[in-house]
Amino acid sequence: MSASPDRPAVGDAIAPLERTITLTDMVAYAGATWDWHRLHYDPEYAAAKGLPGPIVDGQVFGAYLVEMLQDGLGPDCFVQTLDFSFRNLMFAGETIRCEGEVVAVDDADPTAPTVDVTMTVTILGVGGADDRYAVKPASARVLLGRTDGTGRP
Amino acid sequence: MGLLTDEIRALVGTRRVYTAPEAFGAAAGRYFGLAIGDDNPLYSDPEFARSHGLAGVTLPPTLVCETNQYAALPADAEGYAGHTWGLELPGTRQVRGGNRYVFGRRIRPDDVVTATWEITDATEKTNRAGADMLVVGSRVTYTNQDGEFLAENEETLIFISLGGAA
Numbered sequence: 574m575s576a577s578p579d580r581p582a583v584g585d586a587i588a589p590l591e592r593t594i595t596l597t598d599m600v601a602y603a604g605a606t607w608d609w610h611r612l613h614y615d616p617e618y619a620a621a622k623g624l625p626g627p628i629v630d631g632q633v634f635g636a637y638l639v640e641m642l643q644d645g646l647g648p649d650c651f652v653q654t655l656d657f658s659f660r661n662l663m664f665a666g667e668t669i670r671c672e673g674e675v676v677a678v679d680d681a682d683p684t685a686p687t688v689d690v691t692m693t694v695t696i697l698g699v700g701g702a703d704d705r706y707a708v709k710p711a712s713a714r715v716l717l718g719r720t721d722g723t724g725r726p
Numbered sequence: 727m728g729l730l731t732d733e734i735r736a737l738v739g740t741r742r743v744y745t746a747p748e749a750f751g752a753a754a755g756r757y758f759g760l761a762i763g764d765d766n767p768l769y770s771d772p773e774f775a776r777s778h779g780l781a782g783v784t785l786p787p788t789l790v791c792e793t794n795q796y797a798a799l800p801a802d803a804e805g806y807a808g809h810t811w812g813l814e815l816p817g818t819r820q821v822r823g824g825n826r827y828v829f830g831r832r833i834r835p836d837d838v839v840t841a842t843w844e845i846t847d848a849t850e851k852t853n854r855a856g857a858d859m860l861v862v863g864s865r866v867t868y869t870n871q872d873g874e875f876l877a878e879n880e881e882t883l884i885f886i887s888l889g890g891a892a
Contacts, residue, residue, distance in 0.1 A: 592763060601761035605754070607794035609805040631822055633762060635788045640764040648768055648778045651829070652787055658824035720779045722831035725875040 581688050587645035587673035590637060591697075594629050596665040602633055616665075626664040634659075634669075634694050634708045641671045642690065642715055650715050651722045653687075657711035661696065668697045669707055686717045729815060729860035729885060730850040737845050742809060745840040746796035752835040754795065755785030762786075768832075784832035790868050791827050791879040796839045809843055815860065815885045823861065823882030830875040838871040846880070858887040 600614050611618040612628050619627045639652050663669065673692040680686035692711040698704030716723065759769045764786060767774035772782045794808030801807040813820075833839075847863045862883045868876040 598761065598763070605758040605761040606789070606792045607797075607807055608792075609801055609807060611805045630792075632788070632792045632825065635825060635827065636758075636762050636764070636786060636792065639787050640762070640766070643766055643768075648766070648774075651832070653829055655788070655827040655829075656824065659822055720832075721784075722829055725830045726828060 581646065581675045581678060583675055583678055585675040587641055587675070587690060587692075589673075590641040590644070590671040591668060592637060592671075593668040594633075594663070594665065596627060599627060599629060599665055602630060606630070606632075624662075624664070626666065629663040629665070629667070629707075631659050631663075631707075634671075634711075637669070637671050637694065638673070638692055638708075638711060638713065641673060641692070642713055645673070646688065646715055646717065649720045650688075650717050651719045652713055653716050653722065653726055654714045655711070656713070657692075657694075657708045660706040660709050663696050663707045668701075670695050670697060670703075673713075685719060685723070688715045688717060689713070690715060729818065729858055729887065730848055734813075734848050734860065734862075737811070737813075738848055740811075740845045742843045743840065744797045744799075744809065744843075746838050747798050749836045749838050750785060750790075750795070750833060752783050752785075754793070755783065755789060755833070755835070758786050758789045758793075780832065781834065784834055787829055787832065787877075788827065790833050790839060790877050791825070791866075796841050809841070809866075811843075811845065811862075811864065811883075813862065813883070813885070817888050818860070818885040819888060821884050821886065823884050825882075826880040828878040830877060833876055837876065839876065840869050840871075842867045842869070853886065858889075860885040 603613050613630050671694050673690045676691050677689035690713045694708035696704050696707050755769050775783050797808050799807050843866045845864050849861045851859045853859050865880045867878050
């Protein structure tokens with residue numbers, strides 16, 4: 574199933590988002606967030622710590638999950654809450670797939686319906702097969718028709 | 727057990743407050759969108775944003791929770807220039823548990839962010855492998871120059887004993 578921007582239903586899948594995160598992307602992200610920790614861009618530093626490469630900053634997964642929700646549910650939605658738990662490290666050059674499923678819809682108030690979504694971020698291995706979770710579980714509550722939120726929930 | 731010392735327990739309730747030296751700025755949001763490959767025009771096209779009821783471009787929602795922009799701190803020896811609690815627990819390794827974000831409204835370019843960090847709890851546990859852990863929770867609340875609530879970020883830091891079975 575695919576999610577409709579107008580009226581998602583329980584069981585609808587959110588269109589997945591796949592992204593390969595290169596070292597260049599990680600350098601750009603470090604600059605955009607003012608987070609220049611060497612673990613996120615310095616291969617020699619990472620190797621000295623016994624790691625196979627620079628580590629993707631885990632908080633970026635929140636940004637990808639919001640991007641998936643915004644793209645899937647449309648520009649007039651507002652992500653009100655987002656929870657995510659880290660499972661495994663991700664390294665430069667690896668690919669993730671973000672996935673989500675609508676698990677609840679509350680449209681008792683037709684002016685402010687809400688959608689609850691559960692999500693995962695999976696790191697892909699050889700041939701695009703699932704290798705390990707980067708994020709699980711993750712969940713979000715999304716407001717529909719409230720592009721700019723409602724203030725403090 | 728023994729990771730939850732009186733010194734750690736006494737840190738619960740500790741606060742640090744940072745106010746950004748300038749407004750967030752539209753370019754910061756546009757650059758973040760470029761960096762993560764998110765081309766949503768809500769972050770870069772004022773006409774598109776206005777057509778969806780916004781006053782103009784806004785910043786990608788999670789940026790306020792991810793950036794160190796407001797802190798104006800010098801980079802440490804590892805290059806990190808954001809808030810830390812400076813917790814050093816010998817004989818442990820530190821991992822991040824996760825985050826919970828709550829958003830009140832979209833961040834606007836003219837928002838001047840104040841971030842208020844607080845240690846909310848410290849709990850001793852044992853993981854599945856039998857290793858002792860200390861779980862430290864903190865919360866940061868983001869407001870603007872008018873005291874408006876923008877967002878909240880609850881984080882979990884986990885210190886795992888290297889002397890256990892982990």
